[in-house]
Amino acid sequence: MESQDSSKPVGTGYSAPVPGLAPPHTPFEEAPQIAPSPSTGGEYPRPVGWSLQDEDYESWEDEESDKSIKSTADGTDQEIPDDKDADHSDQLRALQHCVESNYKEFLFACGGTVPISSENQEYPGPTSKEIASRPESASSKSSSPTSGAHPLVTLRWDPKDVSTLASQSKLIFPIEETTAGNLKHLLAEMKPATFGRGGEDVYDESYRKASKLEPQNFSTNFCPYSTGIIGEISQLLLPDPDRAGQRIIKAELYKLNAYTGPSGHFRSHVDTPRSRSQFGSLVVCLPVKHEGGALEVRHNDEVMTFDWASTSEQPELQWAAFYSDCEHEVFPVQSGHRITLTYNLYATFNSIQPLGSFNPLNNTQTPLDREIEALVGDPTFLPDGGYVGFHTTHTYPHNDSEGCLEDTLKGLDMVIWRGFQRLGCGVCLRPVLEPSSCFDGELPFKLGCTFDLRAIHGEVESTHEWDTVVQRDWGLEHLSVEDIIWLNEPTLGTKKAAFAYTVYGNQAASCLAYTVCSIVISVPKINEGKRANLETTFDVDVVVGEEDWEKRSPWD
Ligand SMILES: O=C(O)CCC(=O)C(=O)O
Numbered sequence: 001m002e003s004q005d006s007s008k009p010v011g012t013g014y015s016a017p018v019p020g021l022a023p024p025h026t027p028f029e030e031a032p033q034i035a036p037s038p039s040t041g042g043e044y045p046r047p048v049g050w051s052l053q054d055e056d057y058e059s060w061e062d063e064e065s066d067k068s069i070k071s072t073a074d075g076t077d078q079e080i081p082d083d084k085d086a087d088h089s090d091q092l093r094a095l096q097h098c099v100e101s102n103y104k105e106f107l108f109a110c111g112g113t114v115p116i117s118s119e120n121q122e123y124p125g126p127t128s129k130e131i132a133s134r135p136e137s138a139s140s141k142s143s144s145p146t147s148g149a150h151p152l153v154t155l156r157w158d159p160k161d162v163s164t165l166a167s168q169s170k171l172i173f174p175i176e177e178t179t180a181g182n183l184k185h186l187l188a189e190m191k192p193a194t195f196g197r198g199g200e201d202v203y204d205e206s207y208r209k210a211s212k213l214e215p216q217n218f219s220t221n222f223c224p225y226s227t228g229i230i231g232e233i234s235q236l237l238l239p240d241p242d243r244a245g246q247r248i249i250k251a252e253l254y255k256l257n258a259y260t261g262p263s264g265h266f267r268s269h270v271d272t273p274r275s276r277s278q279f280g281s282l283v284v285c286l287p288v289k290h291e292g293g294a295l296e297v298r299h300n301d302e303v304m305t306f307d308w309a310s311t312s313e314q315p316e317l318q319w320a321a322f323y324s325d326c327e328h329e330v331f332p333v334q335s336g337h338r339i340t341l342t343y344n345l346y347a348t349f350n351s352i353q354p355l356g357s358f359n360p361l362n363n364t365q366t367p368l369d370r371e372i373e374a375l376v377g378d379p380t381f382l383p384d385g386g387y388v389g390f391h392t393t394h395t396y397p398h399n400d401s402e403g404c405l406e407d408t409l410k411g412l413d414m415v416i417w418r419g420f421q422r423l424g425c426g427v428c429l430r431p432v433l434e435p436s437s438c439f440d441g442e443l444p445f446k447l448g449c450t451f452d453l454r455a456i457h458g459e460v461e462s463t464h465e466w467d468t469v470v471q472r473d474w475g476l477e478h479l480s481v482e483d484i485i486w487l488n489e490p491t492l493g494t495k496k497a498a499f500a501y502t503v504y505g506n507q508a509a510s511c512l513a514y515t516v517c518s519i520v521i522s523v524p525k526i527n528e529g530k531r532a533n534l535e536t537t538f539d540v541d542v543v544v545g546e547e548d549w550e551k552r553s554p555w556d
């Protein structure tokens with residue numbers, strides 16, 4: 001949650017700073033710490049994808065002479081069109097079209113309400129009524145309570161003055177008259193909420209005016225799991241079409257915040273990830289009267305608004321969750337107190353999934369899955385194997401030595417990954433290195449091979465310098481972007497993100513940053529009428545070595 005600005009142009013390699021311009025004043029959170037992976041106690045054992053670093057890798061150029069002439073059955077040589085320029089197939093166009101029309105089909109935020117009842121003093125099981133509507137209508141207050149309710153919500157905090165009575169450092173929500181006076185005690189115990197800028201904690205009211213309590217200084221009986229909120233977020237933001245139940249959410253209480261009228265607010269920012277497995281953030285608003293303070297979450301051109309003011313006195317908890325790489329802001333609170341619990345959301349694994357429960361070819365297929373299957377099954381499409389690429393619609397966190405985790409793939413990105421993977425294609429994530437548009441002429445973006453966080457000292461001012469930086473500092477993938485058949489264009493939003501997320505604090509070695517990625521898919525060659533590797537269904541639970549990945553190369 002929160003944000004971090006950087007005042008030093010330090011690159012992660014996705015866009016060069018604009019010559020002559022000050023580095024963008026991009027909001028990021030307070031200096032992040034690398035949290036251990038929440039999975040089985042350590043790092044994920046699986047590689048991000050197959051290796052394109054293979055010494056034996058043959059680039060398209062190297063194969064040019066072999067590929068342009070083919071022997072036909074009657075022994076004559078026949079020129080065949082260069083694959084990458086060929087008008088591949090109706091299937092390819094259909095898939096590209098389907099990808100495009102699916103952009104807006106995927107949620108990037110969701111929300112709902114959980115009723116609170118004084119009659120119910122036991123945990124109710126799932127009670128949250130979700131609002132998972134399309135962005136335009138997300139702000140509608142269509143949330144009538146479902147059956148069941150959360151018991152009264154208690155909040156206790158550590159008073160600075162140890163002689164304070166326990167009854168004065170406790171609130172019950174909805175706030176009971178007997179304890180109403182404690183609200184001002186709570187506010188007095190809270191500290192100004194800072195945010196990170198250039199690796200330092202900064203308090204700047206023009207950017208963020210709010211107060212906070214750290215989780216070690218308070219406790220509550222509210223649990224996002226028992227209310228069903230986490231279950232809903234899981235279905236809406238972290239669905240796993242092929243492996244139901246495999247990815248699960250770990251929610252970590254992050255802060256108690258108060259935005260107080262007349263000017264409490266938090267300007268537009270993205271939440272800096274606490275670890276590579278963080279994919280989202282959850283905000284739960286306690287029932288305290290306030291006006292204003294709507295939360296707006298944006299992704300590409302779409303906006304979802306969560307405005308809780310008009311029902312802020314209702315006996316209910318109102319919540320919103322969103323992918324933490326999406327820009328969001330809290331508009332000024334005009335009066336009252338907007339008091340929230342915030343959580344970081346991590347993707348982790350269900351280790352008790354029964355063996356053999358995964359049958360990838362037997363699962364419900366979306367139209368997009370069917371288009372992918374039709375393309376891969378088309379023997380005229382890349383008959384000798386080749387590469388297909390997809391520009392991700394979200395950005396993903398990584399640190400200076402470890403790449404983005406495919407297990408955190410969001411929305412459409414996961415559908416594409418799984419769609420090809422289930423058919424036996426190799427899939428990997430690669431960073432996109434995109435030159436700034438300020439250079440003369442159109443420079444193509446490039447595929448990076450590692451996810452290094454590297455500092456650029458000074459500004460990159462010429463094309464030549466840019467080439468040197470990407471080749472020397474970041475390392476380019478052997479595979480060139482021209483060797484790949486792209487399913488989509490990088491979106492405008494992605495380009496903006498590429499620029500925004502370039503600039504980072506000066507402690508790259510201990511930081512995480514969001515990266516614009518591409519999914520590179522290796523489509524095996526056609527062998528006796530079918531794809532060579534289609535029998536070997538890839539199972540992500542099997543730890544595969546580089547060797548196994550190489551077998552997935554389309555050149556086999
Ligand atoms: O309170 C909210 O709605 C959002 C707060 C936020 O963006 C943050 O804490 O990072």
Ligand SMILES: [Fe+2]
Pocket residue numbers: 001002003269270271281328
């Ligand atoms: Fe935030």
